[in-house]
Structure formats: C-alpha cells, structure tokens
Amino acid sequence: MSSSSLASALAAATSVLAEAGVPSPRVDAELLAAHLLGESAGRVRALAYTDTPAPEGFSELVAERARRVPLQHLTGKAYFRHLELSVGPGVFVPRPETETVAQLVIDHAAGRPLKIVDLGTGSGAIAGSIAQEVPQAEVFAVELSPLAHGWAEQNLAPLGVRLELGDLRTAFEEQNGTFDVVVSNPPYIPALAVPNEPEVADHDPVAALYGGGADGMELPLAAVAAAARLLKAGGYFVLEHAEVQAETIFERMAALADWDAVATHPDLNGRARATSAIRR
Ligand SMILES: C[S@@+](CC[C@H](N)C(=O)[O-])C[C@H]1O[C@@H](n2cnc3c(N)ncnc32)[C@H](O)[C@@H]1O
Secondary structure, eight states, X not given: OTTSBHHHHHHHHHHHHHHTTOSSHHHHHHHHHHHHHTOOHHHHHHHTTTTOBOOTXXXXXXXXXXXXXXXXXXXXXXXXXXXXXXXXXXXXXXXXXXXXXXXXXXXXXXXOOOEEEEESOTTTHHHHHHHHHOTTSEEEEEESOHHHHHHHHHHHGGGTOEEEESOTTTTTGGGTTOEEEEEEOOOOBOTTOOOSOHHHHHHSOHHHHBOSSTTSOHHHHHHHHHHHHHEEEEEEEEEEOOGXXXXXXXXXXXXXXXXXXXXXXXXXXXXXEEEEEEEO
C-alpha cells in the first residue's frame, strides 16, 4: 500500500478491517494513517482528496489491526477526557464510560483542595483526569500490576499524582480515615462472562478484567471495604461496576453501617454502571 495514494490505501484498509470484523473500519484506517503521518484524523480526511501517498508502514499496521490488536496498542495512545495517555501491552485501555465516573468525582470536588485516591488506576486515566481538572486536589493512586504501574507512572508523574505499586486492599493504610474521596474502576467481570471482542479477551490484562468469584464481585467489594477504611466521615466514594451488579452493590452498601446516601448512576447509554455513597 505504501506506493499507492492515501485515498486508495484508506479504501483498501477499510475493506480489510471490515472483513476482519473491526467495528469502525474507516475511522480506524484514518487513525492509523494519522498516527504514521503525525497528523490529525481530520487532516488525513482532507489529505485523502489530494495526491498524498500512503504512509510507509501503513499496510503492516492495518494487518495488525485486522488481527484485532487494539488500535490504542498500535498508536500507543488512548484518549480519556482531556488526557492523551500512553498505553500498550500489559495495561487496560481506558473506556469512555469511565469518563462518567471521573465526572462524578470532578463535580463533587467542585475545585476544592480535596485529598483523593484512585484504587486500581491502570493507565492512570481516572487519577490523571482528576489531577488535571481539579488542580487544587491532592491525588493518590494504587496499582497492583507492575506492568500497568509502569504505564501509570509515565502518565501520572507529569500530573503530580502520588502513585504506589500495591494491593488496593491494604494500600495507604497509614492514611486510613484521611481521604475526602475514593474512586475505583476495579476488575469486575464475572468468571464465565468471557468478553467477545478479541481486543479485550486477548489484549486487556486478565488481572484488569475478572473481579474474582463467579459473580465477579470480590474486587468490587474489596474496593468498598478499602473505601470505608480510607475515607473520613462525610467522604465520597464512587465505584464503577457491571450493570448486572448494580442492584447487589446497592443492597450490600445500603445494608452496611458505613454508608449513607447510596446512589446508582447511569452511564452515557443509561445503564446503571456506577454507585456512589457518603461515608458515615
Ligand atoms: C478495569 S481496570 C481499570 C483501570 C483504570 N482504573 C481505568 O478505569 O481505566 C482495573 C485495574 O485494577 C488493577 N487491579 C486488579 N487487582 C488489583 C488490586 N488488588 N489492587 C490494586 N489494583 C488492582 C488491574 O491491574 C487494572 O489495572
């Protein structure tokens, strides 16, 4: 494809990717070309009306994408709210629905100098967004996987987030009862609910997907316990979870003496994908 025009290479790539079952073949082809050309996707669309040649290495990247390697692993970048995060093998690619979870915290903080911790930070998407959008906040994060921690370090160091390698069950124990906000998007997929998309099943780390136990609830409930331990009275907790877990999490938290104002929140598609509560 490198000797062909950008326009014909994009058309050919789109059909290769569509054939491979990639959900947004034209957009992915444009984003791969944009990555190689160092241009925006919009500029690539404009260049496709000129006699610009296809970039060197385009067909190789398209072939990898056709093998369902995540687009973000090929470009090395994921976009989350206003952040451009470095990602690759070993780290969970942040999802758009998690932007709503970060929004709940950012709205709650309302620019105040709160002390906030993100449990299971992965690439650092939630912690990094909060640090960027609530610059007065003091932001902490913990990640168990050394590989993911490496990516988080790269993304969070410039934003001043204090990152630890460790288990959310025991993280920041010396600071128990001192946080204003705890947020977490832990692993929560039930054991037998293996994701269909090869990008997820073959490339997201197993430790980022499965929550533990048949219902995937072990880590979400560990995050609830960690939040109760870390928050001061009146502190705010937000947890992302699967839609099928919303009712159980609501009931479990409402039954605990630790929490007031337990509330379920919809994602952008109206699905019950997050729960918040106030530490009593
Ligand atoms: C679903 S991913 C979410 C990552 C990131 N918060 C996001 O929203 O993109 C869950 C993350 O929790 C990490 N994790 C799993 N078990 C953990 C534990 N016990 N303690 C801390 N982090 C853990 C995984 O390695 C993974 O990075």
